[in-house]
Amino acid sequence: MxxxxxxxxxxxxxxxxxxxxxxxxxxxxxxxxxxxxxxxxxxxxxxxxxxxxxxxxxxxxxxxxxxxxxxxxxxxxxxxxxxxxxxxxxxxxxxxxxxxxxxxxxxxxxxxxxxxxxDEWSGCYIMPELIADFVTPNHPAVSGILKIATDYLRKWGKDPSITGYQSRNADVVKLQMAAVYAALQSKNIVYNNPPASFEKAGQRVRLPYSVIEQKQGTCIDLAVTYASCLEAAGLFPLIMIKKVTHTAVAALKRKLLPIV
The missing domain is CATH 2.60.40.10 (Immunoglobulins)
Structure with missing residues (x-):
């Protein structure tokens, strides 16, 4: 040397x-x-x-x-x-x-x-965009959610077809998104802390099939699951990560995001 x-x-x-x-x-x-x-x-x-x-x-x-x-x-x-x-x-x-x-x-x-x-996401400090890799639109569990979504569309008196952007009608797209959301709500998914991990940054992510089958997940888990269902429906979701207070998160859970 x-x-x-x-x-x-x-x-x-x-x-x-x-x-x-x-x-x-x-x-x-x-x-x-x-x-x-x-x-x-x-x-x-x-x-x-x-x-x-x-x-x-x-x-x-x-x-x-x-x-x-x-x-x-x-x-x-x-x-x-x-x-x-x-x-x-x-x-x-x-x-x-x-x-x-x-x-x-x-x-x-x-x-x-x-x-x-x-199944570990490295967080916002190392390529945060990699959260998109946990979006899995082709899993059979996601297809099951789309089937329930078509039932909601039919229940609302709408065309039950999942057509993505084919209609070129923003209202039809919004209805499909709402139906997928309602389908996830029907699963009574509850909030649960991330799986055990010893990392200081990032967290382990429950894949969509696990969220749907186990009926539990974090905010990130649920965002990835919803994005997976929208992707499977032929829509193009965008996951955005924003720092908010625990009080704001609790308010969202109560008022806006009942599936969390």
């Missing part, structure tokens, strides 16, 4: 199944700097993982001039889909970065990364 070369590794600090499926890079970049007065030839960069949730990565640098830094990007690391999907609890993994010049080891550093459970 010596200090003539330094390495900086940039990661998101966390990875889960949703991030992997959306091609979020595990390692964003690796910067290598030659701090010496001499050029260094034939450098081999090696990145490995413990546990082996991703394939080892290697990259060859032919020459690194003195007092120069280069950035290796993109760092195309292949992460195991099966490994991430199998996680039911968060684990701390390690990324090891090694620089070799022939038989000489120039650098050997490590960093921790959190591997999140497959």
């Amino acid at each position: 010596n200090d003539k070369v330094s390495v900086q590794v940039v990661t998101f600090g966390a990875m889960n199944f949703a991030m992997q499926q959306n091609y979020v890079p595990l390692v964003r970049s690796v910067t290598i700097k030659n701090n010496s007065d001499e050029e260094i030839k034939d450098i081999m960069l090696k990145i490995s993982f413990e546990p082996e949730f991703a394939k080892p990565f290697t990259h060859r640098i032919e020459v690194l001039p003195p007092h120069t830094e280069i950035e290796v990007s993109p760092v195309n690391i292949i992460v195991s889909t099966e490994f991430l999907f199998s996680l039911t609890e968060r684990i701390v993994a390690q990324i090891s970065v090694q620089l070799l010049c022939g038989e000489e080891e120039l650098v050997n550093v490590g960093d921790n990364i959190d591997l999140l459970a497959y």
Whole structure:
């Protein structure tokens, strides 16, 4: 080991199944700097993982001039889909970065990364838009809600067809949304705290089929469930996250959102 070369590794600090499926890079970049007065030839960069949730990565640098830094990007690391999907609890993994010049080891550093459970949303600090990955319009449980929605449309004396935007009529679209909402109300879903988790940011998300079958969920769970049903109906929902007080949330539950 010596200090003539330094390495900086940039990661998101966390990875889960949703991030992997959306091609979020595990390692964003690796910067290598030659701090010496001499050029260094034939450098081999090696990145490995413990546990082996991703394939080892290697990259060859032919020459690194003195007092120069280069950035290796993109760092195309292949992460195991099966490994991430199998996680039911968060684990701390390690990324090891090694620089070799022939038989000489120039650098050997490590960093921790959190591997999140497959149903864990990373929250508003790391790609909040990933909440959309929990919208699952093709699950049979969601289809059951649409069937109930058609019954409500018929009960209201309207066309029971779920046609999305085909009618080009805003009132018809609103009726479909209202029918889906009423169908969810009929399930008597109650509010329940998120599943047990030890994260300081984000939370575990109950998938829509679980909300419908277990008749319980958080605000996020219910928003994702409603969005799943609208998506299945051919509508395009938008999930918005806003910070509100507990008093405001309680008022919404009582007056506006009886399914919560």
